Amino acid sequence: CDGIAYQTILGGEAPLRPEAVLLAECTDLDVYRGHRGRMEITVTVRGTSCHASAPERGENAIYGMVGIVRGIEALNARLADDAFLGRGSVAVTRIDGAGPSLNAVPDKCTIFLDRRLTAGETRASALAEIEAVVAEVGARAEVEVLVHRAEGWTGKKVEMEKYYPTWTLSEEHPAFTAALAAAGEALGRPAKGSRWTFSTNGVYTAGLAGIPTLGFGPAKEEYTHSTGDRVSEEDLFRSILFYALYPGHYVRGATR
Template identity: 35%
Template sequence: MAMEWSESLVSLCREMIRRPSLSGQEKEMADFVEQRMIELGFDSVERDHYGNVSGRIVLGSGGRRILFEGHMDHVDIVDPSKWTHDPFGAEVVDGRIYGRATSDMKGNLAASIMAAALIKKEKADLNGEIIVAGSVHEECFEGVASEAIGKRWNPDCVVIGEASSLNLKRGQRGRAEVVLETYGKSAHSSNPEVGLNAVKAMVPLLSAIENEFEPKEQPVLGKGILELTDIISSPYPGASVVPERCRVTYDRRLLVGETDTEVLAQIQKIIDEEKGRNPQLKANVSLAVGRETCYTGDSIEATRYAPGWLFPEDNWFVAAAMRGLREAGLNPELSHYAFCTNGSYYAGKAGIPTIGFGGSLESLAHVVDEYIEIDQLEKACLGYMGIIRSVLG
């Protein structure tokens, strides 16, 4: 392993960590990524209206286009006093780089940028294009900003650089945010009979959903999930007021093929059955809609629905990536992500052959004292280089 590029890679990762980049506040990080891509010899670098940064390298006479995507945003630091290392200090201790977004996922974005630059420098007999993209707003909207990247570049295959412990991920469950609302009639709580309590209308409905919802199951991805994550009445606080509205949010984890229409129909069926038992029930189910502002000033808006995806072991890209990783000296296992990623657009919506691969543990995302091991960072870079050689060779 060439220590010269290893030191450059560690330095690149640390510089990224020192630039906080909450969702919608990625500008400083984007500026840095753009400048480093130019310095490292990318043939062109550009941004889109959301603020995603894409760097392009053309090899030989061109050919297949492989896209490496890593998001530039990260979750917030809830309580800095709980960290023993400065979240944005990028301290190196015992072979680890500490800081917010080291594992999720600036380390692997740095590794993919470095891998592309090193491949170009090698002047190997390869034909094709490498695109490395730093995306925005992933922590809010999996796959939404990615659509702009995908439509700009139309890649033949995609590597999502989320942490995978250097294993090859060939799929993931999807995610939907389901909103259930019941409606009543407001009244003074000293005279409740003239009103209709929306919370009391919600309670039997929640019980019915708990008892009657049957998740589908698939051999690889397991069971779908429907988990209640919050409940709130309106008005709130309801001082001496019978609530006229109650809103519940469910986190719905999706299997391959579960559509937004199907997700809503499952709950609507239970609502309709409950209405048969309680004709007064007024209820509605929908998917949540998210709206945020990008650092460019553009709005980003989407229904909170990100489909699941899974490619067979003999898919050409899965096989090529596995071969490339092994030729790079790694020994990856084949598995799938437990969480949702930007692959929901590339694979789930666009049907583009996609894998996940990156250094670090999946369990280190969003935690206090997040870190990435330098050894994992180096091997991620070697792995990306191996995948490029395998696909474009």
């Protein structure tokens, strides 16, 4: 669950407030300063179960979901775009249809949505768009944001709503300019600024807690969580050098 560890550490019983957060996620040795937000949403359609030998006696929840799925596919094509962060997106990633048995019409169908939020999109606006799709179809449906619940090895229980805000760090922020300087020294060439396509723990540190956040690390984003995941030894060495140099550049920049 993105950011839940940071939420527990920084927002717990003894909260901490760092001046800045540096994420060691892969950036291909560029300095990243933001990414799209993310939500996990469910849509549940209710129907009426009956014996499948006479399906007309009931209301099939899966059939009720078909129009919603098509509407969400169409919604994805018209979501907002941003020059830096990219386009918002929505995808159906799972569908569950539940009935008493395989020879009964299902009275419940749930789809799971991965919603990526670009600049200007919010929790409220994203939910309103899905609810509008449901209303247009005319289905009996509930739209909800998922909640992640977990229990640690000590027995401590934590939970976090699966809404992770969009965030960016200004190009003029001292934490970012210090990172460009440190990266340039570590790499022996000018460093570039960019952003992630995927999501990171920055959704909590920057998106929810408002702490200036940026990232630098080895490896290409396209390899992450794939069978081809890899990192070069040279890039790993350059990243270690960057992490050693960055605090000095940050402190010197902050005291100017």
